[in-house]
Amino acid sequence: MSEHIVPVRIYVTIFAVLLIGTALTVAAAFVDFPWRFNTIIALTIATIKATFVVLFFMHVRYSSRLIWVIIAAALFWMAILFAFTFSDYLTRDWISIQR
Amino acid sequence: MATHAAAQDVHSHPALQHHFENMEQQREAGTLGMWIFLVTEIMFFGGMFLAYALYRTLYPAAFASGSNHLDIKLGAINTGVLILSSFTMAMAVYFTQVGKRRPQVLCLVLTLLLGLTFLGIKAVEYHDKYEDHLIPGNLIPGHAFGPAIQEEGQPLDHHKLHLLPGATVEKVEMFYWIYFAMTGMHALHMVIGAGLLTFLLIFSLRGRFDPEYHSPVEVIGLYWHFVDIVWIFLFPLLYLLGRHFEHG
Numbered sequence: 001m002s003e004h005i006v007p008v009r010i011y012v013t014i015f016a017v018l019l020i021g022t023a024l025t026v027a028a029a030f031v032d033f034p035w036r037f038n039t040i041i042a043l044t045i046a047t048i049k050a051t052f053v054v055l056f057f058m059h060v061r062y063s064s065r066l067i068w069v070i071i072a073a074a075l076f077w078m079a080i081l082f083a084f085t086f087s088d089y090l091t092r093d094w095i096s097i098q099r
Numbered sequence: 100m101a102t103h104a105a106a107q108d109v110h111s112h113p114a115l116q117h118h119f120e121n122m123e124q125q126r127e128a129g130t131l132g133m134w135i136f137l138v139t140e141i142m143f144f145g146g147m148f149l150a151y152a153l154y155r156t157l158y159p160a161a162f163a164s165g166s167n168h169l170d171i172k173l174g175a176i177n178t179g180v181l182i183l184s185s186f187t188m189a190m191a192v193y194f195t196q197v198g199k200r201r202p203q204v205l206c207l208v209l210t211l212l213l214g215l216t217f218l219g220i221k222a223v224e225y226h227d228k229y230e231d232h233l234i235p236g237n238l239i240p241g242h243a244f245g246p247a248i249q250e251e252g253q254p255l256d257h258h259k260l261h262l263l264p265g266a267t268v269e270k271v272e273m274f275y276w277i278y279f280a281m282t283g284m285h286a287l288h289m290v291i292g293a294g295l296l297t298f299l300l301i302f303s304l305r306g307r308f309d310p311e312y313h314s315p316v317e318v319i320g321l322y323w324h325f326v327d328i329v330w331i332f333l334f335p336l337l338y339l340l341g342r343h344f345e346h347g
Contacts, residue, residue, distance in 0.1 A: 029339035
């Protein structure tokens with residue numbers, strides 16, 4: 001009946017992972033990677049850090065399916081927000097109309 | 100008779116509201132409600148991240164120039180402070196769940212102090228930007244946006260704005276609008292979080308939370324972690340985006 005209690009060991013591990021991630025992202029920022037890899041690497045590290053926070057600090061790993069659905073819905077709507085906006089802005093040069 | 104009394108006990112926790120079957124249902128309803136609130140927060144910050152992404156796509160050089168003027172050291176320290184505060188918050192929830200009040204109070208105090216440390220460092224950063232005339236528009240009357248520009252060949256001055264090829268002062272100003280809107284909103288959430296932690300601390304000292312009833316600690320913890328996640332994205336996007344142009 002009672003809720004899942006996350007062991008201290010896991011909290012400490014996540015804390016260490018987050019600090020290492022921060023160090024990595026700072027170090028990577030000073031390296032000149034080709035194309036847009038600087039941004040891609042930074043966002044990948046941030047997403048991994050955020051995922052660890054959500055799954056363990058926020059206990060989602062041990063939460064009901066309903067919580068998972070709610071988070072997925074939020075991310076889905078965020079994706080719509082970005083996809084529809086950029087499908088406009090990034091494609092404006094495709095047609096040659098005088099503006 | 101004894102078993103009946105014991106069964107009655109489970110259902111009669113003083114914190115149990117009449118419209119819930121038992122403590123577990125009440126706790127799950129609270130967590131669910133908090134997550135739905137956090138969804139609205141995701142959409143709220145999402146809009147600002149969209150504005151950021153859009154303007155960065157339009158003005159890449161200006162965003163890199165503006166970003167390079169931010170203090171990476173203070174930003175990184177603040178990231179560490181916030182991560183540590185998330186850890187102490189998670190430990191506060193843990194100690195509440197296992198019913199250890201003294202370490203629980205200690206963790207709440209630490210979380211609050213770390214949150215205030217973050218805000219203090221942020222204030223120092225804002226003041227530095229004020230000194231360098233980087234507060235956008237005319238937000239502070241008589242102190243309009245107008246940083247000194249670093250010219251080629253002159254000795255390097257960290258108070259001057261170094262414009263990368265393709266950047267203009269007007270476009271850098273757009274970066275600073277977004278910087279202050281996003282970090283300002285984040286800081287406001289931290290202030291609200293500090294208020295909520297103070298409330299938790301008072302109730303915790305009064306011994307209101309126990310392993311059966313601790314939803315306030317849990318849901319305020321969720322809020323605190325969410326604010327941490329926003330910063331986890333803000334830090335690289337605002338502070339680190341143009342460093343490789345200057346040092347690569």
